[in-house]
Amino acid sequence: MTSASLRTEDLTIRFGGHAAVNMVTCAFKAGELTVIVGPNGAGKTTYFNLISGQLKPSSGRIFKGDDDITALSASARAKSGIGRAFQLTNLFPQLSVLENVRLAVQAQHGLGPVIFRSARSFANLRDEAYAYLEATRLQAAAALPVTALPHGDQRKLEIALLLALKPDIFMFDEPTAGMSVDEAPVILELIEEIRKDTGKTILLVEHKMDVVRSLADRIIVLHNGELVADGMPDEVIALPLVRDIYLGMPAEDAA
Numbered sequence: 001m002t003s004a005s006l007r008t009e010d011l012t013i014r015f016g017g018h019a020a021v022n023m024v025t026c027a028f029k030a031g032e033l034t035v036i037v038g039p040n041g042a043g044k045t046t047y048f049n050l051i052s053g054q055l056k057p058s059s060g061r062i063f064k065g066d067d068d069i070t071a072l073s074a075s076a077r078a079k080s081g082i083g084r085a086f087q088l089t090n091l092f093p094q095l096s097v098l099e100n101v102r103l104a105v106q107a108q109h110g111l112g113p114v115i116f117r118s119a120r121s122f123a124n125l126r127d128e129a130y131a132y133l134e135a136t137r138l139q140a141a142a143a144l145p146v147t148a149l150p151h152g153d154q155r156k157l158e159i160a161l162l163l164a165l166k167p168d169i170f171m172f173d174e175p176t177a178g179m180s181v182d183e184a185p186v187i188l189e190l191i192e193e194i195r196k197d198t199g200k201t202i203l204l205v206e207h208k209m210d211v212v213r214s215l216a217d218r219i220i221v222l223h224n225g226e227l228v229a230d231g232m233p234d235e236v237i238a239l240p241l242v243r244d245i246y247l248g249m250p251a252e253d254a255a
C-alpha cells in the first residue's frame, strides 16, 4: 500500500456524551485536494482541530506518513509540515504586515528573533516575505499595522503566513468566508497553484458548492461526526444522502 501523507484511524472526540467526530478513518494522498463538506455542526472544524493538534482525541490515531503524531503538540505538528492558516492572535499587532510575515519566514528558516543579523540575510528574508504578500495580493497593505487590516485582508494574511511555513499539508477552513467577490478568486487561484505541486496535500473545508466543484479532486462528507461518503466529486454530489444533507442550503448552493 502506498503510504498516505496523512491518515486518521478511528478518530473520535467526545464532548460530554456527544461524539463530535466519530470513528473517522480516512487517508489523504500527496497531490490530492480533498474538500470536506457537511452541514453545520457535522464535525468538520473539530476534525481539523484534531489533525492540527488544537484538540486531543478521545480515541483513535493520526499518522503523518508512517509516523504516529497523535501525541504531538500543535506546534510540533506545524514543524512537521502540517500547515493550517495561522490564527491572527499569534501576530505582533504593533508591527507591519510585512514585518509579521518576515518574522514567520525567519522562524521557518530556524532563525530566532536575533537582533544582530547581516543586512544581506535580512534583505533575503524580507524579499521572501514580500513574495508571499504578492502571492496573496497584499502588497498595498505591506506597511500597515496588522490591526488596521479589513477582514478580507486578514484572511489573506492568514494564508501568506501559511505559505511562509512551507507546509506539505495545507489545511484551509473556509478560506474565502467573509471575502468580497473580488477578493475570493485570488485565494482560489492561489489554492489552484499550490495544488499543481504534486508534493502537496490539501484539505479544504468549504460550504460553497461552486468552489467545491471547481477545486475538489475528491469529496468527503461528514454528518453527525461520521464519515458518510467519500469519492469523486460527481459521484458524491449525486448521492441522495448528500442532496438530502444540502437541502437546507441556499438555493444557489444546492446541487
Ligand SMILES: Nc1ncnc2c1ncn2[C@@H]1O[C@H](COP(=O)(O)OP(=O)(O)OP(=O)(O)O)[C@@H](O)[C@H]1O
Pocket: 015, 020, 038, 039, 040, 041, 042, 043, 044, 045, 046, 047
Ligand atoms: N469545545 C467544544 N465543546 C463542546 N462541544 C463542541 C466543542 N467543539 C465543537 N463542539 C460540538 O461538536 C459538533 C461539531 O462542531 P464543528 O464546529 O466541528 O462542526 P462544523 O461541521 O465545523 O460546523 P460549521 O459548518 O457550522 O462550522 C457541534 O455539535 C458542536 O457544538
